[in-house]
Amino acid sequence: MSTVLILNGPNLGRLGSREPDVYGSGTLDDLKARLEAETSGLTIDLRQTDDEATLIGWLHEAVDSKYPVILNPAAFTHYSYALSDAAKLVTAAGLILIEVHLSNPHAREEFRHTSVISAVATGTIAGLGFDSYSLALAFVRSRLG
Numbered sequence: 323m324s325t326v327l328i329l330n331g332p333n334l335g336r337l338g339s340r341e342p343d344v345y346g347s348g349t350l351d352d353l354k355a356r357l358e359a360e361t362s363g364l365t366i367d368l369r370q371t372d373d374e375a376t377l378i379g380w381l382h383e384a385v386d387s388k389y390p391v392i393l394n395p396a397a398f399t400h401y402s403y404a405l406s407d408a409a410k411l412v413t414a415a416g417l418i419l420i421e422v423h424l425s426n427p428h429a430r431e432e433f434r435h436t437s438v439i440s441a442v443a444t445g446t447i448a449g450l451g452f453d454s455y456s457l458a459l460a461f462v463r464s465r466l467g
């Protein structure tokens with residue numbers, strides 16, 4: 323069964339209690355359960371870290387293992403050129419990398435309007451809560467056949 327990595331950056335381990343008016347009241351465990359219920363024929367490997375180096379290492383693993391990636395880079399979205407370079411390795415290897423956001427960063431503070439990930443991603447889905455992930459996963463599944 324094909325594996326898809328669903329990678330989440332800093333502070334997303336706090337979903338459920340972190341700014342629920344912005345991010346909703348569901349936790350990462352809720353998200354994982356929902357994605358597993360929606361998906362058959364794919365192994366969902368959902369991870370979260372607050373550490374940039376760990377996230378970069380997981381993108382290297384995606385390249386080496388040929389895993390498609392759904393990535394919520396969280397605040398790293400806006401300034402991590404190291405993460406951008408690692409994301410580029412994924413798409414340059416011909417693998418799908420979808421950037422997702424729960425909120426719509428363009429409707430928020432100005433510093434969130436810049437993404438250093440979008441230009442190297444296959445595509446970006448933002449502002450739809452957990453549906454951002456569901457739609458990204460549906461795309462990955464359709465592309466994997």
Ligand code: DQA
Nearest residue numbers: 395396397423424425427434
């Ligand atoms: C986020 C948006 C980012 O601006 C923010 O730093 C996050 C979460 C989102 O999913 O809406 O941590 O990526």
